[in-house]
Amino acid sequence: MTRPRPPMATAEHLAAALSEGRTTSRQLVEEVLARITDSSGEGPRAFTQVDADAARLMADASDAMRDRGIVRSPVEGLPVSVKDLFDVAGQVTRAGSALLADAPPAQQDAAAVARLRAAGAIVVGRTNMVEFAFGGVGLNPHTGTPLNPWDRSTGRVPGGSSCGAAVAQADGMSVMSLGSDTRGSVRIPAALCGVVGFKPTARRVPRDGAFPLSWTLDSVGPLANSVTCCATYDAILAGSRPSPLVPLEVRGLRLLVPQGGLMDELDDDVARAFGNALSALSQAGACLTTATVQPFDAQQSFFEGGGIAGAEAYVVHRKNLDRLDLYDPRVGQRIALGAHIGAADHIELIRLRATAIGQFAAAAAPFDAVVMPTVACIAPTIEEAGRSDDDYVRWNMRLLRNAGVVNFLDGCALTLPCHEHGAAPVGFMVCGPTGADRYVLAVGAAIERALGPRWPLAGMRPIH
Template sequence: MRGGSRAPPLAEAARPGQHRRMQHIADATAALAAGRISAASLVDAALDRIADPAGEGARAFIAVHAEAARAQARAMDALRHAGRAPSPWAGIPVTVKDLFDEHGHPTPAGSAVLKDSPPARTDAPVVARLKRMGFVVIGRTNMTEFAFSGLGVNPHYGTPRSPWDRKTGRLPGGSSSGAGVAAADHMGFGGLGTDTGGSCRVPAALCGVVGYKPTARRVPITGVLPLAPSLDSVGPLARSTACCALLDAVISGEEDPQPLPQRGVAGLRLGLPRGTFLTDDMDATVANAFQRALARLSAAGARIELFDIPELAELPAVNAMGGFAASEAWAWHRGLIAEKAAGYDPRILARIRRGERMSAADYIDLVNHRARLIAAIARRTAPFDAVVTPTCPIIPPALAEVEEEAEYNRINLLLLRNTAVGNFLDRCSISLPIHRPGEAPVGMMLTGETMADAALFSTAAAVEAALAER
């Protein structure tokens, strides 16, 4: 699918509103191939959205590569006209989260203490793979400091607002907050985030887009500032399953990504866990949207089966000392904290410091508990095409709701409760928007087996199509 021997005609300037009709990467790809639009026009439209003073660009991005992006877009247009484009997607604008190394740029990871760190000497492999295909990185998206919260709050660079109810000021979810807002607001066709406990799927749910967490080992985390390497995953956020599947294929190293195979929802077996996922602290808006989506899937022929995962009741005790996130974050941050603790967001600092109390024996126990639970739960979920739950049990909270530390902690844990299970169990997982237009955003999460990413994307595309009239 790379390149092309026949040069398309030179693209004309886009008609007003044309970019807004191009929701997905496939739309832009077709328009570029036919010469109906140029890469320069796509990039300009994204940059205009970012620069709009009435929008969220100033809070969604920590750095915008405007001139470099325009130059790269013009280069991709010239290569396409000569029949030498590196891929069909050359010139399509995308974003990267602020913790990915980009050659020539610092990697502050949403922090103040690393704001003046030396620029990266090389691109992270996932960023290099995007650039090799000709995608244009238009900027670095905002995030929770050091990726250690699911709320999306950042006191250093501002907190971007969820696209829903911006007058109130609703949280975008985190830690890939800017990536979710940028995808929802057409500031590019998608972006790279990371997911250690839900940091792609939570902002996807709260911003009304699709967010994907791969089986972690499939996508390299080299050149990505870590939170907890045992759990860290690199995944995309975009406006459709197909967009996420394409970006995932590129960053996982596929040389010739193919379209998703077509399948229907009829006959799918979706496992619906009893207990905590569906009962505790569930917002009525989420419950109604979720039940409505299940009813539609069932009417379309999906088999939705209740089942038990009793081992999940062990997770709070297993992670009581902070789990992998606190212990592994402390290992990375302890030297920096010794020098610059005052520069950290105090709420993030407190989370990292929890790892200081964990002994080597505690850590080994955690590793062993994880292996046992992975094996036990895999036997329970094996019969299903996916496990289905709400992504988050609540709608986007107002920024004012998390000003008090106790509420910050409570709501953070609630947003991450469902998603973090997939990271601990080393699974692939995706969040799909299921709300109706005008309603508060709600996500449905489908979780597959370890290394069954291709099957999960196919299942998610079928579910997405069945719910397309939402």
């Protein structure tokens, strides 16, 4: 049975090691490639394609430039992975599906990938995903399902849809894993696998060259080993120069904990870890307020019948629905249901969204952030999540519940680990309204410092 590996160090620590000559980009690339290709590890399931030769060439070029004093950004020479829905020039973008296996190769990099390359990041490969990003559990019958790093002897789901990205991150196969988030697809797997993930305001990062699930709700964000890592990569993805976050102290932070449905029916492990985190923050001087957040309580109506994503996914896929036999049945059946969403229903939902966005902004305005568990449960086993269609739907909805509302409200949100060492991973979500990205990251960094390091699993420490 595979065992989890320690994560890589943070981007900040690795950048210092490169600057001080304690390592090279080539050495870092060789390390992650060794982890990816280790037959006893999860690399064969976490990655759908590995670009070893190209990564080595780019690492050597980065090292040569560094020797001449050229360092393009704080992530110069650091190995990263990209989710299989992003175009990489010369490669087929399969989006986790057998349907696209014969599609023509991409002519150019997706905008997000191009920005990472321009910053000096080294792309080592493409990570596995739920087919067409349509699911929060993390299962894929076409490419296999990578095992969650926690409790591998049992075999638990990694979360989706960025399943390979989260496992790659947790197992030290990448310094940053690029993902997408339509209803929690960065934050759910990050939370279940015990790493940090950030979903920006949707328009912050261009989605050109990313296979769409929902043009309205899709966003592009990083999974990484610290909040600061996420902030650095988020700035690059947004086309900004990376700069330090505004330093904040936990003492005096005003944090809103929502009452109602999103806090109901939490697993005992989740309730305990989140409650302990709140206690630690309160003892450190944070001001916690519990109150109703009206749009959160209405969230079930936002996704009823498939919602915005269901309607838009149907538009993307309707030309292929005569080939449903090539889809994962759990995905194809849900996409086909979009045919029943009428134009009037979609327009009404868009108008409802505009109202709800305003309500969320008003509710969040008096506070520094809204905080809640990222996912209501710990990772179920692969067997129990996929036992039947009904089981899959039940677990999928449970995993999507808390994270997905932020996408509908056009907000931004960070998840960071809050569980004890060796316990089931639990995510602590820090949320803000449209455009509050950098401030949410700064609040998250303060919370992360107050809670202490939470490396995945039993007290693991980073390499280097």
